[in-house]
Amino acid sequence: MTQSKSIAILIADDDAEDRMLLREAMEENHLPNELFFVENGEELMDFLCHRGNYADKEGYPLPGLILLDLNMPKKDGREALKEIKEDVNLKHIPVVVLTTSKAEEDILKTYDLGVSSFITKPVTFASLVEMIKTLADYWFDLVELPKNPKL
Template identity: 65%
Template sequence: MTKKGQSVTILVAEDDEDDRMLMQDALEENRLANDLHFVCDGEELMDYLRHRGQYSDPKVAPRPSLILLDLNMPRKDGREALKEIKSDPALRQIPVVVLTTSKAEEDILRTYDLGVSSFIAKPVIFESMVQIIKALGKYWFEIVELPDKK
């Protein structure tokens, strides 16, 4: 499900194992799991993006086409990671979609102020997650023009 046969790398920052499995199944259902990577918190997300530690090899940690970001994670939460991503000239072009259980108006406003591309309340029902992932896939990988990976 990609335009012009481009390779799509999706990076999911999610600390909850059940939510990771739900997202992976929904991505597979929509044929978007070809190059799927998971990190468990904001620190690991930044290590991945900056090729530090276990992610020092770019083949292990390719530049993502899209980041799906949970807000409430240990060590460094999604808000802090988003602020770092969007303040870094080497990373700010990567689209970030917040996918979280939070529906707090403060979180919505703050993440948009920080430069998030979209804010989506995470569904708990698999069929709803499949529909959200389908819409995300269509929008980000069929409709939108993304910059070439660097």
């Protein structure tokens, strides 16, 4: 990994088991990235805008990549994605939808809103580990990501 040490990953997913499996898949791939987790779209926006529990900019840095579930309580992933891509300070952050949905409507809508990639969650842990490896190779070794703005 070349850039990955400095890139924080923010995972927005309301399912505790999915969050645990994602963490384990990252560890299995020996990724050095700092991981942050939020459980719904409201928490996601609070994290990104440094509000409430996430006011500490040092403790909760802007992520270099967001993994976003679509079906979450309070504010779903679609609503949060729309807000992120409309915000001049956040729209540069790559967002990868990672969801159980395979609905063509969700795929089209999220790409219309500016998502970077749409991935259906793998069903086995081995497939999840492989998907995370591919994701890391692409986002951290191949792609040039923008540097975080001063916020």
